[in-house]
């Protein structure tokens with residue numbers, strides 16, 4: 343019945359456009375489909391894909407029924423019929439996805455024919471990474487954000503599907519659904535659902551037993567034996583076998599629902615805890631980017647927006663009159679208005695060099711910037727370089743921290759999903775110095791205390807002057823903007839960076855107050871306080 347409803351949904355559009363009365367046409371198509379499915383099940387039994395006896399399963403238990411869909415490749419007509427039925431069954435889902443990926447190896451032949459039958463691109467997940475060439479785990483032409491449907495032969499626990507989904511997600515693909523031939527009804531669909539994955543099966547083990555019994559292929563005793571086995575043999579997946587991106591997704595979701603106060607309690611980095619508390623007490627998640635060229639302009643802006651912000655972000659190498667008097671005054675304003683100073687230096691060299699750039703040079707950044715930004719590109723050595731300088735520096739590690747740039751906001755950024763994953767790993771392992779990450783999304787950020795800083799934020803103004811909630815254009819030089827609402831609720835931003843949205847406003851104080859309020863309301867909605 344469940345599958346008839348799926349089938350009905352898939353076919354309602356084509357039925358609606360035909361000349362026949364709608365219901366009659368749907369029922370006829372459904373009847374034909376059901377007849378073909380029954381015949382296929384009988385055929386699968388005939389060719390020994392479906393076996394009854396006493397079988398030792400991969401998961402350790404014995405089963406009175408076993409499916410070996412691997413041998414279907416030796417029966418091309420049966421393989422073609424099965425794939426055709428999947429194309430019918432999942433018509434709408436297949437129309438709306440970008441790719442089809444079979445779980446290796448048994449489902450590969452089925453997925454290939456489904457991809458051909460539905461004119462969709464196919465992806466192949468490798469079971470082992472190559473140690474030469476591209477070293478990719480997923481072969482095929484795709485880009486991050488593309489959607490993909492999984493095709494699997496038989497589902498018991500769902501672990502094989504989860505492993506495939508894990509690899510696809512690591513490549514930035516968005517897995518929307520899994521279509522399986524047989525659901526053994528031993529917990530697979532529930533496990534997948536608990537990881538946010540929808541699963542639909544062509545036929546369940548119970549349905550197979552009914553079809554074969556009605557066709558006189560199995561006796562009543564076998565039906566009862568299988569039924570008893572099903573009621574006694576639920577299969578579980580140990581938490582440590584759930585692939586990382588999926589496990590991380592659960593933690594990320596929990597993290598996003600927590601208040602800043604609660605997260606501060608769990609934060610292992612001192613500056614992260616301090617900033618989270620500051621955000622909560624000041625009710626502000628706004629970071630203003632002071633991309634200006636004179637120190638007077640910067641100080642005036644800091645004084646104007648100070649009451650509404652948690653971070654004041656500078657690019658001191660863009661100033662034409664930098665002085666140490668300037669940083670002293672900026673620090674005074676930070677004390678008066680209670681905000682942190684972030685120098686958006688985006689360090690990106692080897693450890694030794696960045697150490698010098700941090701504590702020495704013209705700017706002596708470590709003397710006055712509470713926070714700095716750092717690229718992950720050079721690898722862990724960059725952290726060692728910065729941290730070793732701080733160990734002998736007057737401010738010490740307790741009062742200084744960095745944000746790792748995991749992903750940039752600009753169009754066609756080279757911070758690919760794979761790069762981002764590695765940058766996040768670096769952030770998670772260096773809680774001694776890392777307070778947060780610069781990122782456009784929360785995916786994969788699992789440490790509760792890690793703060794997500796998201797630049798590229800601007801309130802969109804509609805043609806008629808009314809505000810809208812959508813994404814909000816670009817600056818013609820690669821910067822891409824999203825609305826405050828969108829970055830907090832859809833992308834998981836904790837702190838939103840706003841530059842020209844405030845510095846170019848007619849009244850910077852009013853603009854900062856507006857951004858602060860809109861961002862705070864979105865945060866409250868996210869944690870369920872609104």
Ligand SMILES: O=c1ccn([C@@H]2O[C@H](COP(=O)(O)O)[C@@H](O)[C@H]2O)c(=O)[nH]1
Pocket residue numbers: 631632633657686749750751752780797798799821839840841842843
């Ligand atoms: O990915 C990134 C990282 C940093 N930035 C910085 O944020 C501000 C954005 O200014 P707007 O005027 O709001 O565009 C700017 O200081 C950048 O250096 C970023 O935009 N994207």
